[in-house]
Every structure is written in C-alpha cells, then in structure tokens.
Amino acid sequence: MVIxxxxxxxxxxxxxxxxxxFTLDTLPYSIRVLFESxxxxxxxxxxxxxDAMNILDWKTKQNNVEVPFCPARVVLQDxxxxxxxxxxxxxxxxxxxxxxxPVKVNPACPTDLTVDHSLQIDFILKNQEMEFxxxxxxxxxxxxxxxxxxxxxxxxxETGMAHQVNLEYLSRVVFEVxxxxxxxxxxxxxxHMTMVNGLGILGWGVGGIETEAVMLGMPVTLTxxxxxxxxxxxxxxxxxxxxxxxLSITKHLRQADVAGKFVEFxxxxxxxxxxxxxxxxANMCPEYGAILIGIHCNSVLDIxxxxxxxxxxxxxxxxxxxxxxxxxxxxxxxxxxxxxxxxQIAVEKQNDIVPVQYEGNEYKLSHGCIVIAAVISCTNNxxxxxxxxxxxxxxxxxxxxxxxKPYIRTSLSPGSGMVTHYLSSSxxxxxxxxxxxxxxxxxxxxxxGNTAPLPEAIRNAxxxxxxxxxxxxxxxxxxxxxxxxxxxxxxxxxxxxxxAYAIAGTVRIDFETEPLGTGxxxxxxxxxxxxxxxxxxHTMEEECVISSMFKELQEKMEKGNKRWNLLEAxxxxxFPWDLKSTYIRCPSFFDKLVKPVSPQLIxxxxxxxxxxxxxTTDHISPAGSIARSSAAAKYLTNKGLTPREFNSYGARRGxxxxxxxxxxxxxxxxxxxxxxxxxxxIHFPSGQTLDVFEAAELYQKEGIPVIILAGKKYGLGSxxxxxxxxxxxxxxxxxxxxxYEKVHKSQLIGIGIAPLQFLPGENPSTLGLTGREQxxxxxxxxxxxxxxxxxxTSTGKVFSVIALFENDMEITLYKYGGSLNFVARRFx
Numbered sequence: 001m002v003i004x005x006x007x008x009x010x011x012x013x014x015x016x017x018x019x020x021x022f023t024l025d026t027l028p029y030s031i032r033v034l035f036e037s038x039x040x041x042x043x044x045x046x047x048x049x050x051d052a053m054n055i056l057d058w059k060t061k062q063n064n065v066e067v068p069f070c071p072a073r074v075v076l077q078d079x080x081x082x083x084x085x086x087x088x089x090x091x092x093x094x095x096x097x098x099x100x101x102p103v104k105v106n107p108a109c110p111t112d113l114t115v116d117h118s119l120q121i122d123f124i125l126k127n128q129e130m131e132f133x134x135x136x137x138x139x140x141x142x143x144x145x146x147x148x149x150x151x152x153x154x155x156x157x158e159t160g161m162a163h164q165v166n167l168e169y170l171s172r173v174v175f176e177v178x179x180x181x182x183x184x185x186x187x188x189x190x191x192h193m194t195m196v197n198g199l200g201i202l203g204w205g206v207g208g209i210e211t212e213a214v215m216l217g218m219p220v221t222l223t224x225x226x227x228x229x230x231x232x233x234x235x236x237x238x239x240x241x242x243x244x245x246x247l248s249i250t251k252h253l254r255q256a257d258v259a260g261k262f263v264e265f266x267x268x269x270x271x272x273x274x275x276x277x278x279x280x281x282a283n284m285c286p287e288y289g290a291i292l293i294g295i296h297c298n299s300v301l302d303i304x305x306x307x308x309x310x311x312x313x314x315x316x317x318x319x320x321x322x323x324x325x326x327x328x329x330x331x332x333x334x335x336x337x338x339x340x341x342x343x344q345i346a347v348e349k350q351n352d353i354v355p356v357q358y359e360g361n362e363y364k365l366s367h368g369c370i371v372i373a374a375v376i377s378c379t380n381n382x383x384x385x386x387x388x389x390x391x392x393x394x395x396x397x398x399x400x401x402x403x404x405k406p407y408i409r410t411s412l413s414p415g416s417g418m419v420t421h422y423l424s425s426s427x428x429x430x431x432x433x434x435x436x437x438x439x440x441x442x443x444x445x446x447x448x449g450n451t452a453p454l455p456e457a458i459r460n461a462x463x464x465x466x467x468x469x470x471x472x473x474x475x476x477x478x479x480x481x482x483x484x485x486x487x488x489x490x491x492x493x494x495x496x497x498x499x500a501y502a503i504a505g506t507v508r509i510d511f512e513t514e515p516l517g518t519g520x521x522x523x524x525x526x527x528x529x530x531x532x533x534x535x536x537x538h539t540m541e542e543e544c545v546i547s548s549m550f551k552e553l554q555e556k557m558e559k560g561n562k563r564w565n566l567l568e569a570x571x572x573x574x575f576p577w578d579l580k581s582t583y584i585r586c587p588s589f590f591d592k593l594v595k596p597v598s599p600q601l602i603x604x605x606x607x608x609x610x611x612x613x614x615x616t617t618d619h620i621s622p623a624g625s626i627a628r629s630s631a632a633a634k635y636l637t638n639k640g641l642t643p644r645e646f647n648s649y650g651a652r653r654g655x656x657x658x659x660x661x662x663x664x665x666x667x668x669x670x671x672x673x674x675x676x677x678x679x680x681x682i683h684f685p686s687g688q689t690l691d692v693f694e695a696a697e698l699y700q701k702e703g704i705p706v707i708i709l710a711g712k713k714y715g716l717g718s719x720x721x722x723x724x725x726x727x728x729x730x731x732x733x734x735x736x737x738x739x740y741e742k743v744h745k746s747q748l749i750g751i752g753i754a755p756l757q758f759l760p761g762e763n764p765s766t767l768g769l770t771g772r773e774q775x776x777x778x779x780x781x782x783x784x785x786x787x788x789x790x791x792x793t794s795t796g797k798v799f800s801v802i803a804l805f806e807n808d809m810e811i812t813l814y815k816y817g818g819s820l821n822f823v824a825r826r827f828x
Contacts, residue, residue, distance in 0.1 A: 028227045029295055030262045031058045033183050033202040034069055040182055041070040046219055054224060062226045066807045068219035071185045071203070072175055076113040077162035079650040080189030080208045082138060083721055085113070085145045086584060086654045087212055089575040091824050094590035100828040102573055106150040108217035112170050114155040114162040115142060116442060134647060136567075137583040138654060143569035156564035160416025160442050163192045167279060168416060171201055187214055191285075191718045198279030200295075207743050208721025209750035209819060216823040221746075221809060227262045232269025240307050241386045241494040245277070248307045250284050251320045260742060264295050276383040284317075311497060314470070314489035315340055323497065327510045330368050333489070334468065343468050343488065354465035358407045358457050365461050365469070366506070371454055372409045372471035372487055373502035375437055375495045384545045386474070387419055389532050390437075390495035391428025392540065396530035397503055398431045401519035404502045407458050410436035417442065426544040435499065454484060462486045472501045485627075485667055500527055582639050587656040588729070589751075590824055602733045602754075602777040604794065606684050608696055608706040609664060610672040610764070610771035615710055616717035617744060619669050621726060622649035622662025630679070631661035631693040653722065656729060663726025664692040673771065684772060696730035706730070709764050709771050710737035715744025724751040734777060736791070736801060738763050749810050752818040754779075756789065756801040767799050777801075783811045 027035065038052040047068045054061045076084055092102035139157065146154040155165060172184040186196060186203035193205040206220060214220060230253065253263065265281070273281070309323040314333055319341055321329045334350050336342025345367065354365045375390055404410060412432055414420045420439055423429040429439075453459075462469045463486060471490040474497075491507065501507060503516045515524035570576055577586050611619075626632050626646040635657060636646055652658040665679040673682045674689070682688070683695040685702065699706050708727065714737040715723065724747035727735075734754040745755045756777070758764075764771065774794040780787075785807055788800045805811045816822035 027056075027058070028262070028264055029200070030202055030227065030264060031055060033185055034067065034224075036182060037070050037072075037185065038068065041068075041219070046070075058224060058227070062224050065224050066221050067224045068221055069185075070219045071109070071187045071214060072172070072182065073170075073184070073186050074107070074109050074111040074211055074215050075162055075166050075170060075186055075188035075190075075193060076111065076211065077188075077190050078113065078115045078138070078142070079653055080211070080721060081113040081115075082141070082584075082654040083587075083659075083725070084189070084208060084212050084215070085141065085149075086587060087589065087820060088145070088149065088215075089141075090586050090590050091820070091827070092574055093586060094824065095827045096574065098828055102827075104827045105824075107152050107215040109151070109215050111152045111215050112155060112166075113142070113145075113152065114159065114165050115139065115157040116155075116159075116161045116165075134645075135651060137578075137581055138651065139564070139567055140569045141575070141584050141654065143564075143567050144571070144575060147569065147571050148573060156561055158417075158442055158561050158564075160414075160418070162188065162190055163195050163283070164415030164419075166193070166196055167199065168418060171196055171199055173199060173201060187211060187220055189721070192283050194285035195279045195283040197282035197285075198275055198277075204285065205718075205743075207724070207747035207750065209724060209747045210743075212721075213750065213819040213823055216826075218819065218823055221807065223260070223806070225260060225262045227264060228256070228258050230263055230265050231267035232265055232273070233267050234269060240309055241383075241389060241496065244309050244494065245307055246280050246284050248310065248320065249281055250312075250318055254318045266295055270295065274383075274385075276385065280383050309494075309497065311472075311491045311493040313491035317492055321491075324510070324512055327508050330489070330507050334367060345466075345468065349466070352465055352467070354461045354467060356407075356457050356461040358455060363405060363407060365458070365465065365467050366508075367468045368489075368506045368508035369467065369469055370408055370472055370501055370505055370507065371458060371462070371469045372473070372484065372490075373404070373437075373498050374409075374411045374413065374471070374473040374475065375432070375498050376413045376415075376473060376475045384419075384422060384541055385537050386495045387414075387423065388426060388428065388540050388544070389537055390474075390499050391423050391426060391432055392532040392536060393496045393499050393530055394435050394437065395428050395431040396532070397499070397516075397525075398434050400523075400525045400530060401521075402435075402503050402517050402525055402530075404435045405505050406436070407455055408436065408502055408505065409454060410438075410502055411440045412437040413440055414442060422544045426540050432499075435502065437499065437502075454486065459486055470507050472498050472507070474498050496532070580639075581655070582636060582641065582658070583652055583654055585655045585657060587725075589725075589818075589820060601779065602705055602707070602775070604774040604776055605705040605707045605733060606699060606774055607673075607709050607771040608699070608730065608732060609669075609681055609692065609708050609710075611708065611710040611714070612670060612672065613711035613738075614713045614716055617715060617720045617723040618717055619666045620664060620715070621720040621723035622653075622659055622665060623720075624648060624650075626652075626658075626662070627665070627667065630665050631691045632658050632665065635661055656725070659722050660726055660729040661693045663722065663730055693730065696732075700731045705733045707775055707777075708732055708735045708737075709769070710735060711763065712738045713741060714739070715741040715747075717741075721747065724748050724753060728753055736764075736775075740804065745804055746810075749805065749814050750819040752814060752821075754814065755804040756791075757804050759788075759800055759802065762799070768797070769793070773797070779803075783814075785811065 035052060035055045038047055038055055041047045042049055042052060047070065051067050054065045055067055088105060092105045095105055096102040142154050145152065159165060175182050175184055184201045186193065186201060187206045188203070189205065189208045189211045191205040193203050196203040210220060310320045311323060311326065312318070312320050333341050334343055334345040336344065338344040350367060352366065356363055356365055423432070461467070468489050469487050471484070471487045472493050473490070474493060474495045493501065500516060511527040515526050517525060519525040578584070622632070625648055626636070628643050633643070633646060649659065649662050667679060668677050669679050670677050671681050674680050679692055680689055681692050681695050683690055683698050686698070696706060714735065723744060728751045732753055734756050735748060736756045736758065738758050740755055740757070748755045776792045778790055783803060783805060785805050787803050789803050790798060791801055792798050805814065813819045813822050
C-alpha cells in the first residue's frame with residue numbers, strides 16, 4: 001500500500017488506528033500483530049484487503065474465516081532444517097533442469113538455522129570430536145548452504161538450542177527496515193517456538209513443509225482463532241517451581257479445550273512472573289493445544305493460586321500428579337488396565353525384585369525404579385531459577401553424603417552456553433557432575449530419544465522381570481517408549497525434582513515421610529533437608545545471571561567455533577551430491593515441476609494401514625534411534641554401516657531413502673490388521689505380513705495406490721515434515737480419518753496427499769469396513785472447499801467423505817502436487 005512509503009519510524013498500527021478510527025486497546029495483542037502483518041504485506045493476491053478487514057473484525061469473524069499471516073522471520077533446527085535445505089538444493093537442481101536460473105532459488109523470508117538437534121549422548125559422553133566427525137557430512141552441507149544461499153544464517157553446533165538461542169540472541173522484538181518499524185514475529189519447525197511469546201513476540205511452530213513455503217514467500221494460512229483470556233491470581237506455594245505452574249496451567253487449559261485458539265494471560269499474577277517464567281508457560285502451548293499465548297483476553301478462565309509441586313506422566317504430559325501423591329498414583333497405574341495411564345501388572349507381581357550385577361556390585365530393580373534422569377534446560381526449563389535450584393540441591397545433596405546409583409543414565413543438556421556459564425559461575429556445576437549430571441552438549445537429546453543406551457545388564461533385567469522402569473526428565477515429551485524402548489513410564493518434572501528422584505532411585509517414594517537416602521554417619525536425609533529456599537535462589541540468580549553473559553553469547557555466535565570455522569565445504573551453485581552418502585541425498589519431490597492438473601480418480605487402492613484414534617506424528621514420522629531389525633537398518637547395513645554407525649533418524653533426515661523406510665516404523669504402532677503393537681502390515685495381494693515399507697514398496701512395484709484408514713485426531717503431536725513426506729513416498733494417495741490435527745492436515749495437503757474425513761457419526765466400524773477392501777475415490781474436475789466425495793469399495797459399498805480443503809489456496813496447492821512444487825515454479 002502506498003501509505004507505507006510515507007511512514008518514517010512509525011508503526012502501521014498507530015497510523016491505521018488514526019486513519020480507521022479504532023482504538024488499539026480494544027484489540028488483543030495477538031490480533032494487533034496479525035492485523036499489522038496483513039496490512040504491511042497486502043499484495044492483492046496472497047494477502048488481500050479483505051483479509052486485513054476480517055482480522056480487524058475479529059470478534060464476529062473468529063472461527064469463520066481463513067486469514068494469511070506473513071511472519072517476519074523463520075527459525076529452523078537441524079532435524080527439520082536439513083530436509084528443508086536439502087529441498088532447496090534439490091529445487092536448484094530441478095530449476096536448472098527445467099531451463100531456469102538456479103541462483104534465483106533462495107529464501108525470501110529471513111531464516112536462522114541452529115545446528116542443535118543431532119546430539120547423541122552416547123557419542124558425546126566419549127568424545128565431542130567424534131560427534132562432530134560423525135556428523136561431518138551434514139555439517140559440510142550446512143556450511144555449503146551458508147555460503148551459497150542468500151537470506152539464511154547458520155548458527156554453528158555447540159552454541160545452543162533453537163528455542164533458547166531464539167530467546168537469547170535471534171529475537172529482534174522490533175524490526176527496523178529502511179526507517180520502518182514493525183513487530184517481530186516468527187514461525188519455526190519446532191512446536192516449542194511458542195517460547196518466544198514470553199518476550200511479547202508472536203510465534204508458533206508449523207510443519208516443515210509449511211515452513212519451507214514461508215521461506216519461499218508464502219504466508220501461513222490459519223482460521224482466524226478465538227482469543228481466550230486466562231486470569232492468573234494469587235501466588236504459588238514456596239516449594240512450587242515454574243514447571244509446577246506450567247503443568248497446572250497445562251491441565252486447566254486442556255480441560256478448557258483451547259485447541260487451535262490464541263490464549264492471552266492477564267491478572268495480578270502476571271506481574272509476578274519474570275520473563276523466564278512467561279517463556280516457560282508459553283513453551284507448553286503444544287501440550288494444551290493452543291497456537292500461542294500473549295497478554296489480553298476475550299473470555300476468561302480463572303486459575304486459582306492452589307499450585308503445588310507436580311510431575312506429569314507416566315505416558316502423557318497432561319496427566320499431572322502431585323508430588324505428594326506420586327507413590328500412590330504409580331501404584332494405581334500398576335493396577336489400572338493398560339491404556340493412557342495403566343500398565344495392568346498382576347497384583348502378585350507388583351512387588352517383584354530382579355537382582356542385577358553392574359560394575360562389580362549387586363543392585364535390585366523393581367517396578368518404579370529410575371533408569372534415566374535427564375536435566376534439560378532447552379524448553380520448559382530454560383528458566384535460570386529452576387536450573388540453579390537443581391544445582392543448589394545437588395550441592396546440598398553431595399555435602400550431605402547422598403549419591404546416585406551408577407546404572408542410572410544421568411545427563412545435563414543445557415539449552416545454551418549461557419546456562420553452563422551461570423551454573424559454573426555459581427559454583428554448582430561440579431556438584432551436578434558428582435551426581436552424574438555431566439554436561440553432554442547443546443542439543444536435543446533425551447527428549448527426542450537420543451538417549452545413551454542403557455547398560456546391557458540393566459536392559460536384560462528390565463525385560464526379564466517385565467519391570468515398569470521409569471525415566472524422569474525436565475523436558476516436554478514423555479510418550480511411552482520415547483526415551484528408550486524398555487522404559488515404559490516417563491515423568492516430566494522440574495530440574496530439582498529430576499535430581500531428587502535420581503538420588504531416590506525410584507518414583508515409589510513419599511518425600512514427606514521417606515528419606516531420599518542415607519548420608520554421612522548413617523543419617524537419613526529428606527528432600528526438605530536439601531531443597532533450596534526462594535531467598536537462596538534469588539540471591540544466586542542476582543549474582544550469577546547477568547547481562548554480560550548475553551554479550552558473550554553474541555560474540556561466540558559471530559565468531560563460531562574452531563571446528564566449524566575450519567570445516568571445508570564446496571561453494572558451487574549446485575550441491576555436488578555424493579551417490580555414496582547415507583546422510584544427504586537428492587529427493588524426488590521436484591523431479592517434475594508439474595503444471596496444475598485436475599485431481600484424478602484414486603482407483604482400487606489397498607489400505608496400507610488401518611489405525612485407531614490419537615495416532616501421533618511419533619507413530620508416523622521416524623524419530624530417535626534406528627532399530628537394528630528395521631527396514632532403515634537393513635538399508636544402512638547394505639551400505640556397509642555397522643549398527644554403531646546408524647546414528648538417529650533425526651540425523652538422517654536429509655536422506656529420503658532412510659526416512660521413507662523409517663515411516664510407520666514405531667514399535668508402538670497399533671495396526672488393526674496385526675492386532676498388536678508392531679511396525680508391520682499385510683500386503684493383501686500376497687497375504688504376507690511385512691514391514692510397512694516393504695509392503696508399500698511391493699504395492700508401488702505393482703502399480704497399486706494405497707490409502708490409510710484412521711480414527712480421531714490423526715497426526716497429533718509435534719509437527720514433522722516427514723510425517724507427510726514419508727507417507728507420500730510410500731505411495732499414499734489419501735488418508736480417511738474421523739478427524740485430524742490441523743497442522744498435520746495442512747502438511748498432507750502441502751505434499752499432495754488428500755485428507756478425507758468420514759461424515760459425522762461415521763467411521764470404518766459403523767460403515768462395516770474391514771480395511772481389506774479396495775477403495776476408489778472420484779474427484780470431480782473442480783474441487784471446492786469442504787465438498788463431499790463418493791467412495792466406492794470392491795465389495796459394492798458406497799459412502800461419502802468430506803474433502804478437508806478449507807479454502808481455494810489449499811485446493812490450488814493440492815492440484816500442483818503440494819506447496820513446494822507450487823512455489824518452486826516461480827523460479828522458472
């Protein structure tokens with residue numbers, strides 16, 4: 001709009017509030033940022049004037065219209081950043097092959113990529129140089145990317161994690177471009193991008209495919225959300241930490257059903273929260289389903305000041321357990337039927353003990369024993385107060401003579417070098433180390449399954465006795481089996497509680513009445529004896545967390561590190577693909593930059609998988625370690641690699657051959673064709689039970705399309721591009737589900753898979769479907785948002801489904817074979 005050319009060091013909002021005669025205070029903060037962005041980026045095509053006016057009229061238009069949002073910047077972490085940059089490299093290749101100029105292929109939106117998620121604890125514990133060497137191919141690719149692509153900055157390894165570096169260094173708060181001021185905003189490829197809301201910056205996580213589209217200049221499209229106000233009043237218990245506040249809020253907001261909404265906090269309690277506290281609360285948005293948080297309100301949820309110390313688990317972050325009820329709650333979980341909390345252990349086996357020899361000593365494992373304890377400061381525990389609390393508790397514990405059993409996999413993963421700095425300057429780091437909490441590096445580790453393997457003797461004892469072993473971590477994800485396949489109960493806790501439970505060695509303890517252990521001179525030491533006071537923490541934080549640390553971090557960012565600076569990488573316009581590489585491979589997404597075509601009939605498709613409710617992206621997308629019996633392991637073995645060299649799925653996201661083989665390879669996948677958790681399915685033409693990849697490969701060789709049947713909430717959890725890319729490369733043409741997680745549904749469209757939804761009240765069971773039929777879906781020449789389509793089966797049954805395209809843009813993207821193909825054609 002021409003009016004912007006006249007503005008000098010003014011904001012769009014203040015100018016328009018005068019022009020259109022509205023008061024800024026009447027708009028929730030998040031709506032103001034959406035409105036400003038829509039006006040500033042209005043081009044009449046991707047962002048229209050009607051979009052801006054719809055946002056301004058948010059009270060009547062909420063939940064009824066789709067609006068575009070053009071964030072000011074993008075943040076990637078390397079697990080999702082490497083496939084994005086591999087796609088950009090492949091796009092350059094495709095544009096060159098189509099006669100275009102590959103040099104034109106660059107991010108249009110400023111992008112920062114932090115190399116942080118590839119940390120594997122087993123390697124780090126031995127040698128950081130080994131870890132760097134193991135990832136050399138990936139790092140060389142990133143170095144090449146930093147040299148040849150414009151508008152992208154690579155934050156080198158050993159600096160910090162995306163979430164925390166975003167808070168400490170990358171965030172601008174206000175952009176100033178050519179004397180023009182506008183608010184900072186961001187989307188990123190990680191669900192914890194919401195942490196930045198604590199600084200007053202609008203930001204949230206989206207799928208990798210959507211992020212790549214934003215990098216290429218496309219807006220994010222979202223339903224104009226309802227804004228929910230959450231009032232904080234009173235003060236928390238002296239023993240409560242920021243994570244306790246977070247877990248309480250998570251539970252309340254889940255019960256209030258804020259999924260897909262903007263949540264803005266207000267009330268007298270807000271003023272008592274530090275910026276670090278606010279980022280802690282903002283971090284958990286993905287766990288209570290909100291898009292983001294801010295400060296304002298529409299309707300009100302009153303959260304009382306009855307917050308006491310909690311943990312969450314044993315399988316879901318929303319299942320909050322008061323610490324003083326932990327022992328009895330775990331006992332109830334042993335009794336409960338297998339499900340979201342229960343383990344269904346027979347009464348006569350609940351007190352079983354399995355002796356085990358480890359490092360020359362005998363230990364006894366029983367239900368509730370802790371085998372993993374991880375202090376992580378990257379996301380909901382980036383708050384200095386809770387990290388210092390863990391350190392001070394460790395200091396008091398060591399001084400009292402307490403120890404941690406050596407078989408427990410303890411680790412300390414700071415979110416950035418700044419955390420290590422203040423833990424060191426405060427003098428508590430050596431005490432954490434004495435309890436086994438050694439700094440393992442700066443990256444996602446335990447949270448994403450990159451845990452060091454448990455000792456073989458411990459693994460064998462757990463399996464032999466069918467022991468419900470536990471992990472305790474100060475992270476955000478605790479799905480069953482996520483930390484380790486033999487650790488079935490996982491609890492989220494504050495850092496000091498992680499240390500406390502590690503010392504206790506079990507979750508079957510009442511901290512009020514039972515000691516953590518025996519100290520010097522045989523004295524029983526209770527948690528209350530070593531728990532830091534608020535005064536101690538406040539004094540330590542004032543002395544150790546100082547502004548000069550941020551300047552040091554900035555200097556480190558700008559200088560890089562020795563290994564990174566010495567790393568050599570090519571400078572060619574096109575990436576020199578190595579056909580022998582098992583890390584970086586040119587994907588097939590851009591083999592044909594196709595013109596839009598009318599959707600075709602999906603004819604006689606077999607069902608690849610018949611799934612139930614709440615299938616998460618953890619079930620779909622490869623994550624964590626690569627199982628030795630998996631299809632991905634077979635591929636890597638055939639390439640000459642040993643299991644020790646497999647690395648993780650996350651580290652190999654730049655290789656589509658590995659990732660496709662890892663899709664639906666989760667050991668907890670429950671396919672109704674198989675009847676028990678296993679990454680298997682049936683290839684119906686032959687009747688064979690095979691790995692999902694092997695069955696899909698056979699179907700593709702036979703020219704048979706495949707679909708997926710699913711229940712409610714398909715695609716829950718962290719947004720992952722490979723949760724869509726993987727099924728696409730397996731030959732999946734459509735998913736038929738009762739309902740979808742919104743971000744995942746958008747990713748399916750973004751890659752060219754049709755998201756189809758059963759009519760209300762219908763599902764495979766009510767329709768009498770077995771999944772063994774073949775299905776045909778007829779698409780009309782012209783699709784329209786939300787239209788119904790007919791599905792015919794080989795048994796003669798006909799039923800209707802809803803094509804979940806919410807707007808014309810989504811239909812356009814689907815016709816082009818996905819958003820990346822659509823955007824890539826602009827370079828021709």
